[in-house]
Amino acid sequence: MDDARAGIEVSRMFAEFAVDLAWRDVPHEVVHEAKRALIDYLGVALAGSREPLIGKLKRIYAKRGGEPEARLIGDEYKADVMTAAFINCAAGHALDFDDTHADFFYHGSVTVASAVWATGQMLHGNGRDVILAFIAGWxxxxxxxxxLNPSIYIEGWQNTPTCGTFAATVAAGRLLGLNADAMCHALGMAASQASGSRQNHGSMGKPFQVGKAAMNGVLSALAAREGVTSSTIAIEGPLGFAKLHAREFDLSSALDELGTRFELQRNMYKPYACCLPHHAAIDAMFALRRKHGVTPERVERIVCGMPAGTLDASTRIDEPANGLEGKFSATHSAAVALTDDAAGLAQYADERVGDARLVPLRRAIEFVVDPTLSRGQCTAQAWLRDGESVSVRVDHPRGHLANPLTDDDLVDKFCANAAGMRHHERHMQALQPLWSLDAADDIAEVADLL
Known part of the structure; x- marks a missing residue:
């Protein structure tokens, strides 16, 4: 039986939660996590603003842009609110360096942060309003x-642009002052636009479709403010988003502890600039190198064991042709980590991925499914040319909830992402007001630093 016929008003419950959420309802640690997430997003978007995709999108919209309502991150140019949300979101996802939910493949911040950052500037909203909208949307x-997980993922949908469209809609709608009825209509319009295929992994299409989710969320909220209506059960209805995107789902579970347990507390931040399932393998390579002295020239063969469900066509491109494909090549991530003792932006540049000297090592590394391993775990056994064999195991890779990045780690990541930017010193000045964003009277003033 579908959830609408069972009397579960999912869309209405989400709408009322988003509209009614008050500052006093949010624990201090959740507010702090929101600041961490926004800082991480903005730093990654700064770095991503230099990617070729973003230049192409800017050229498209420079010729057709609307009112200058919100700044494009890393640029002096302002665009209309929907365009800013789109391009900033694409920049925030272009490097696949943005945060990820601990329990399933979902980049929670990029769509909702892009929506609140653009809408907040348009409205000259204060920091508290922006933070509350961000938390509600997230x-x-x-x-x-x-x-909907894991079914939606297995069916081939990318979680971030599909589910993230609703996140962006709620966040923008909250800032725009929608009431619960209007928010329901906004969610209905979001359901009409929520899309994104995993076939696009390893291409510009992936950040493009994520960027569109932020844009579509802002559009849905703006349309609802103008009185545009839609189905009010477009998530849970018999032809709703859930039924169309997943063979199996339990929307009643989505309402568990709504308003008292916040999903943002399950957020993880990436230390490495690639697909999340690779992170445990990267740490395994670091362990082989740092603890056992394994270097590429000593390797005969390496076998990495990974959990079921983490190795598929979208995460293991064996012969990557460019940096984007390298981010989804488990063998490249392992090979470059063992070679460079690093897995930052430089390791996924086109030039590094295309370095022919990495090819033999990539081909010497095999990934296999180990059903005894859980999400985030990895084993690696290396057979060396001198006959020696060494093995390592990673249970909690760096960035995992059990091995999290600290505030100082996130500042270091922000600084590294902003390195080389034309207005680097100005970007560095943004850190203090971002950590105290709840005291900001107008986030447009903070945005001007980025």
Whole structure:
């Protein structure tokens, strides 16, 4: 039986939660996590703003842009609110360096942060309003993703642009002052636009479709403010988003502890600039190198064991042709980590991925499914040319909830992402007001630093 006929008003419950959420309802640690997430997003978007895709999108919209309502991150140019949300979101996802939910493949911040950052500037909103909208949107998007996983992912949909469209809609709608009825209509319009295929992994199409989710969320909220209506059960209805995107789902679980348990507390931040399942393998390579002295020239063969469900066509491109494909090549991530003792932006540049000297090592590394391993775990056994064999195991890679990045780690990541930017010193000045964003009277003033 579909959830609408069972009397579960999922869309209405989400709408009322988003509209009614008050500052006093949010624990201090959740507010702090929101600041961490926004800082991580903005730093990654700064770095991503230099990617070729973003230049192409800017050329498209420079000729057709609307009102200068919000700044494009890393640029002096301002665009209309929907365009800013789109391009900033694409920049925030272009490097696949943005945060990820601990329990399923969902980049929780990029769509909702892009929506609140652009809408907040347009409205000259204060920091508290922006943070509350961000938390509300993050929670709704992640709860939908949780209810539909793993089925939606197995069906080939990318969680971030699909579920993230609802996150962006709720966040923008909250800032625009929608009431619960209008928010329901906005969610209905979001359901009409939520899309994104995993076939696009390893290409510009992946950040493009994620960027569109932020844009579509802002559009849905703006349309609802103008009185545009839609189905009010477009998530849970018999022909709703859940039924169309997943063979199995449990939307009632999405409402568990709504308003008292926040999904943002399940957020993880990436230390490495690639697909999340590779991170445990990268740490395994670091362990082989740092603890056992394994270097590429000593390797005969390496076998990495990974959990079921983490190795498929979208995460293991064996012969990557460019940096984007390298981010989804488990063998490249392992090979470059063992060779460079690093897995930052430089390791996924086109030039590094295309370095022919890495090819023999990539071909000497095999990834296999180990059903005894859980999400985030990895084993690696290396057979060396001198006959020696060494093995390592990683249970909690760096960035995992059990091995999290600290505030100082996130500042270091922000600084590294902003390195080389034309206005580097100005970007560095943004850190203090971002850590105290709840005291900001107008986030447009903070945005001007980025």
């Amino acid at each position: 929670d709704v998007g992640a709860r939908i993703a949780r209810a």
